[in-house]
Amino acid sequence: MDEGFIFGCSAQGRVALDILKLQYPGTAWFFVDDNPDMLNQVIHGAVVIGGLDKLKDKKQPKLHIALGHPSVKLKIVHTCELLNIELIQAIHPSAVVSSTAVIGKGVTVCAGAIINTDAKIGDFALINTGAIVEHDTVIGDYTSISPAACIGGRVNIENEVFIGSGAIVLARTTIGAGSVIGMGAIVTRDIPASTLAYGNPAREIKKIDSSFNWSKVL
Ligand SMILES: CC(C)(COP(=O)(O)OP(=O)(O)OC[C@H]1O[C@@H](n2cnc3c(N)ncnc32)[C@H](O)[C@@H]1OP(=O)(O)O)[C@@H](O)C(=O)NCCC(=O)NCCS
Numbered sequence: 553m554d555e556g557f558i559f560g561c562s563a564q565g566r567v568a569l570d571i572l573k574l575q576y577p578g579t580a581w582f583f584v585d586d587n588p589d590m591l592n593q594v595i596h597g598a599v600v601i602g603g604l605d606k607l608k609d610k611k612q613p614k615l616h617i618a619l620g621h622p623s624v625k626l627k628i629v630h631t632c633e634l635l636n637i638e639l640i641q642a643i644h645p646s647a648v649v650s651s652t653a654v655i656g657k658g659v660t661v662c663a664g665a666i667i668n669t670d671a672k673i674g675d676f677a678l679i680n681t682g683a684i685v686e687h688d689t690v691i692g693d694y695t696s697i698s699p700a701a702c703i704g705g706r707v708n709i710e711n712e713v714f715i716g717s718g719a720i721v722l723a724r725t726t727i728g729a730g731s732v733i734g735m736g737a738i739v740t741r742d743i744p745a746s747t748l749a750y751g752n753p754a755r756e757i758k759k760i761d762s763s764f765n766w767s768k769v770l
Pocket residue numbers: 698699715716717732733734735736737748750751757768769770
């Protein structure tokens with residue numbers, strides 16, 4: 553039986569497991585996670601085998617990275633590249649992805665998401681459950697779009713951005729790299745890089761630095 557691996561055994565990992573079981577029937581799935589408390593736990597039939605070093609002896613292992621935190625994901629991707637691990641996409645069969653959209657390496661596209669014509673989804677981006685990415689929009693590398701967010705046409709969302717659940721982004725706007733948009737925000741104008749913004753209309757609340765509390769986001 554083929555083996556496949558999912559990095560991250562939190563909620564996003566379980567979501568990815570559901571998708572990958574549909575995408576690769578007949579594959580046995582395992583979680584890869586550094587958290588010692590999770591070692592050898594069985595989650596929905598998939599065993600947590602430990603950190604990435606456990607893949608060193610596997611022949612051409614395939615791995616999907618299931619994380620919502622953009623910069624943590626970036627670090628894991630770099631480690632996987634050093635270890636020559638093949639990084640695979642997870643695209644739920646119920647997602648509607650235009651044949652003219654360009655989908656990057658290692659992306660996650662969850663159930664019911666819609667990616668419309670000529671959109672471009674960057675490497676390792678996450679398009680979560682029921683999110684909509686409209687025509688000609690560009691989603692940057694490692695960017696996460698949360699459930700039910702609606703990104704209008706010709707929007708430019710740069711790398712490592714996090715868009716909260718149900719946020720709506722006006723057509724033709726730009727959201728700068730590393731920014732976080734709160735749940736339910738209505739973005740009506742450009743948001744600069746490394747900025748937390750939320751509300752209706754979304755206002756810049758503060759700059760995001762190393763003290764930013766990600767536990768309110770993920
Ligand atoms: C925006 C967010 C990161 C919190 O930011 P914060 O500045 O630390 O906010 P705080 O929790 O300190 O709250 C400060 C004030 O903003 C309000 N607030 C927080 N998030 C808000 C939001 N998204 N929209 C409007 N107001 C919000 C709070 O109610 C609070 O108001 P108060 O001062 O009147 O009591 C968080 O609320 C959020 O929206 N996270 C995204 C969650 C998400 O969608 N995750 C995806 C899960 S799959």
